[in-house]
Amino acid sequence: MADVSAAPRPIHIAPSVLPADFSRLGDECRALEDAGVDRIQWDVMDGQFVPNLTFGPDVIAACRPHVSIPFEAHLMVETPEVLLDRYVDAGCELLIVHAETTKHLHRCLGQVNDAGARAAVALNPSTPVEEVEHVLDLVEMVLVMTVNPGFGGQAYIPTMEPKVAQLRSLIVERGLDVDIEVDGGIGPSTIAGAAAAGANVLVAGSALYKDPEGLAHAVADLRSRAEEAAGLAPSTQAVG
Numbered sequence: 133m134a135d136v137s138a139a140p141r142p143i144h145i146a147p148s149v150l151p152a153d154f155s156r157l158g159d160e161c162r163a164l165e166d167a168g169v170d171r172i173q174w175d176v177m178d179g180q181f182v183p184n185l186t187f188g189p190d191v192i193a194a195c196r197p198h199v200s201i202p203f204e205a206h207l208m209v210e211t212p213e214v215l216l217d218r219y220v221d222a223g224c225e226l227l228i229v230h231a232e233t234t235k236h237l238h239r240c241l242g243q244v245n246d247a248g249a250r251a252a253v254a255l256n257p258s259t260p261v262e263e264v265e266h267v268l269d270l271v272e273m274v275l276v277m278t279v280n281p282g283f284g285g286q287a288y289i290p291t292m293e294p295k296v297a298q299l300r301s302l303i304v305e306r307g308l309d310v311d312i313e314v315d316g317g318i319g320p321s322t323i324a325g326a327a328a329a330g331a332n333v334l335v336a337g338s339a340l341y342k343d344p345e346g347l348a349h350a351v352a353d354l355r356s357r358a359e360e361a362a363g364l365a366p367s368t369q370a371v372g
């Protein structure tokens with residue numbers, strides 16, 4: 133059987149809705165789907181793990197019927213075990229648990245899988261890859277934060293690229309089918325470095341909403357930059 137871990141992985145563009153107009157989130161999700169994104173990331177913040185407060189499960193549930201693309205919940209919350217079932221019920225197919233937020237990470241990721249969702253684990257900039265070495269078999273993705281979590285619009289931390297490369301080597305060495313996501317400061321001038329290091333799921337918020345040519349152009353531009361950096365053939369979506 134071909135070694136899936138070593139093959140270049142498809143590039144996914146995952147917008148953060150953090151910069152969106154919160155008074156029109158259903159419409160904003162539809163606009164993102166129309167712009168060609170692959171999934172939508174909800175930055176869930178509890179004001180404890182990070183100094184910001186955002187979406188509860190009911191807000192996400194209200195947006196679920198408006199689009200058909202997958203939702204992922206980035207749980208920047210203490211004690212994720214307490215609420216994770218609610219985010220699954222709200223329509224999130226993938227839950228991203230921060231390694232720093234639970235004493236029992238292995239058990240918590242198993243709880244995500246038992247709740248019928250797919251699991252992923254996130255690492256803050258200072259958290260080493262070794263923290264997830266023994267749970268890689270429980271996840272379909274590892275998120276390497278390229279900012280300190282809590283807010284959009286922060287500067288990309290380029291020193292995370294060797295960490296992405298180290299994680300990619302570990303995944304390939306183990307022959308695992310695991311994506312690497314990066315989140316924070318991803319835009320036209322930073323996405324190539326992250327993709328070249330081994331990230332294939334790229335979260336962008338500000339860069340999408342800042343593009344003067346609109347969301348569709350921003351999505352296609354980021355995708356083509358990432359595919360080129362990853363050595364992938366350009367996808368069919370032309371960049372206007």
Ligand code: DX5
Pocket residue numbers: 148150175206208279280281282283284285286315316317318335336337338339
């Ligand atoms: C940080 C958030 C941000 C957001 C994207 O907690 O997770 O990284 O999703 O922010 P931008 O793309 O604006 O840096």
